[in-house]
Amino acid sequence: MNQAAQCNKLSKSLLIEMYGKIVRIRAFEAKVTQLFLRGLVPGTIHLSTGQEAVAVGATSCLRPTDRVMLTHRPHGQALAKGMDPKKLLAEILGRADGCCHGKGGSMHLADPPVGIMPSLPIVGAGIPIAAGIAFAFKYDASDSVAMGFFGDGATNIGAFHETMNLAALWKLPVVYVCENNLYAVSTRIQSATLVEKLSEKAKLYGMPASTVDGNDVEAVYLCASEAVDRARRGEGPSFIECKTYRHSGHSRTDPATYRDEEEVKEWMQRDPLILCRRAILKRGYLDDKGCSDLAAEEEQLIEVAAQFALSSPEPEGMKALEDVYKDG
Amino acid sequence: MAERCLRTVEALREAIEQEMGADGKVFLIGEDVRIGGGFSVSRGLVDRFGEKRVLDTPISEIAFTGLAIGAAMSGLRPIVEYQFGDFVFCAMDQIVNEAAKLCYMSAGQVDVPITFRLPVGANRRGAQHAQCTESIFMNVPGLYIVTPSTPYDAKGLLIAAIRNENPVLFYEHKLLYSFGGTKNGQLESLNQPVPNEPYTIPFGKAAVRREGQDVTVVANLLMLHRALQAAEQLQKEGIEAEVIDPRTLVPLDIETIRESVHKTGRILVVEECQPTGGWANEVIAGMAESTAVPVLYRRLGTAPTPIPYTTNMENFVIPSVDRIAECIREMLRKS
Secondary structure: OOOOHOOOOOHHHHHHHHHHHHHHHHHHHHHHHHHHOOOOOOOOOOHHHHHHHHHHHHHHHOOOOOOEOOOOOOOOHHHHOOOOOHHHHHHHHHOOOOOOOOOOOOOOOOEHHHHHHOOOOOOOHHHHHHHHHHHHHHOOOOOOOEEEEEEEHHHHOOHHHHHHHHHHHHOOOOEEEEEOOOEEOOEEEEEOOOOOOHHHHHHHHOOEEEEEEEOOHHHHHHHHHHHHHHHHHHOOEEEEEOOOOOOOOOOOOOOOOOOOOOHHHHHHOOOOOHHHHHHHOOOOOOOOHHHHHHHHHHHHHHHHHHHHHOOHHHHHHHHOOOOOOOOO | OOOOEEEHHHHHHHHHHHHHHOOOEEEEEOOOOOHHHHOOOOHHHHHHHOOOEEEEEEOHHHHHHHHHHHHOOOEEEEEEEEHHHHHHHHHHHHHHHOOHHHHHHHOOOOOOOOOEEEEOOOOOOOOOOOOOOHHHOOOOOOOOOEEOOOOHHHHHHHHHHHHOOOOOOEEEEEEHOOOOOOOOOEEEEEEEOOOOOOOOOOOOOEEEOOOOEEEEEEEEEHHHHHHHHHHHHHHHHOOOEEEEEEEEEOOOOHHHHHHHHHHHHHHEEEOOOOOOOOHHHHHHHHHHHHOOOOOOOEEEEEOOHHHHHHHHHHHHHHHHHHHHHHHHHHHHHOO
């Protein structure tokens, strides 16, 4: 089946829902930036702006009981998987009502009831842990699936190679989603590996692996669905390389001067939000006003989240002593 | 029924077998664990529990450690064996950055109940199959560190570790696996009977292995055995050493040690770790900060070298019974 035919299978409601999530993430990251510039974020931030289609496409085929492992750039996937923007924004601001009560921060998000396991900003560290979550599903004879996100840089670390081998060997129900945004901080991918398609690395270990346009939410969704279904059927892991691009630097301290202007321009034209909106308009799922109304709704939601986060108190210093060990 | 003595290796095996039998969430994972692992601890367990729960892994410490962490966060209770304690360094990031911190970073939303089993101690294999790594991990909040020195403690502490909701580093000394059992004539005080039924020993409760009023000696694992042998020698010279086994380094039972030091006014800590940054320092600092009497402090540890291979050199760098005894004599001459 060619991609166009597959795309037509996506329902109107699903595509609109995914568009809504992309818009939500975009609005969220814009709000985070605004609050950061006002000096209200204690640490740094790693924005997912430009990479929303990967987060949304991949997680939209998951059930609430499926679990994800995220990275240092987790805001987008956390929202896509269902975290309340209020809890997320409060955490980024280091407030008591944040998803980890201010102990985690932007890079360490967690919301297990909606399937978001603690995100890990040590590059590649979440890869074996996602396998372990999948192992537990299999051990308990559940048909739930784990999904592990990581960037292109993580495919050069030992944890990646050890785990691809083990996950394939043990047929674990895990889907690995690699966000290839071409840069590990400032190091361009060509300076880091000779392997042109990162999916080849996973294929080597005996699992199905593909490379898709990570800015095309439908393409990501379709590929992820196939992988998730396969994992659910007990047929083992898959790897999906999603080619994408961050709209800004690695973190707020990075002006991204190492990127070629032409390259940036080219990718900005392929903004996942614009592409998704175009598809919706083209198919007549929504008109211009419909899209704008949806965006306004999402922006309002984020505004409410910001009010909530800003009015949440900072946690007491003493709370730092709690949760080092689990009692009992 | 006569009281039963077991060798340490048998006590450990029984602990794992009983916990796996009682709780289907417990599983064992590591390299070659189906044939028994590095030191036969898990021998035969695959026959009873099957390959689903006794898992041989590829040589991939990062992968199987991380896998255990993910499984533990999901409600399982993994027992992870490193074939040699030295190999834990391959998985350092997973233990230090992930296992130890996940509960904290998530504000208690997840827990990581894992027992990491590490065979340690020098036994003539050279520098990379010989290290005592427990001190290194003392600087990492979020981990428990357990060092059983007797068959009774091996079983009770291992069951306690498996039932604990946190990551536990469980140290097994290679030269003590065969200690205990009915045929062992040495150090009967450490070869206590091992009950058939499961039991736990709480973390953070030191054991006074020998009473005495002249000097307090704190030691664990093989060094505890040597300290007791030294104490027996010294008894003939009229010196009575009180020997304390901390049992767990985290949490550390400072109170029991302090009580003894208040009585003796002298403390020697013997460890097989490096004294620089070693756990003995933590004991001594704990005393210095809290004792009400003047105290004479000494520590003995492995020489500041990697562990050499040949017997003569290995013996030279590890504290011996004679060296421990001599150190105590010197302390008594001093004051």
